[in-house]
Amino acid sequence: GEDVEQSLFLSVREGDSSVINCTYTDSSSTYLYWYKQEPGAGLQLLTYIFSNMDMKQDQRLTVLLNKKDKHLSLRIADTQTGDSAIYFCAEWGAGGGNKLTFGTGTQLKVEL
């Protein structure tokens, strides 16, 4: 497909794990990213993964990459209320272009 696709909404309980999924467009994209956007703010880079990696872990965040299926996921362990935000995945280099292509965004709501 032409779009980087994400589920619109995810709700989890505090303390549970959250998994946000993304399907990107081009298996030749070199880097894939996860950004977080809180209300009224810009995007904050959370982590990125190079396309020749399968997994990257950074504290509570785990990124999994399935290049064959063009599937990227972000797992947040021990989800906290402060994790409530919109999460965007992005790919660099889709179609040979030198640009970032963003996903549609997933709104994560963490409930007590």
Next chain:
Amino acid sequence: EADIYQTPRYLVIGTGKKITLECSQTMGHDKMYWYQQDPGMELHLIHYSYGVNSTEKGDLSSESTVSRIRTEHFPLTLESARPSHTSQYLCASSGRPGVNEQFFGPGTRLTVL
């Protein structure tokens, strides 16, 4: 982490006014970008620059214009604002070849009445 600033944070103006949204970064990044974010959350690239005196249009057609006279400064101008320009405008910069991670400013929320 890059320091990137946008002013104003919020702007409410009438139709037909000329406006300039400011974006500055202090990290010496060569590449800078403007995105428009609609209420449905998607980001659309409207302008980018790879260095001084270099500007290009992005994927989404926009009536705005940009300039890049100094490395640290990438202002966006609307000559005659219309209600259809109401949106969130996000500026970003990047400076690391290969990884190309972009750092974002806080955004300007523009409302045109």
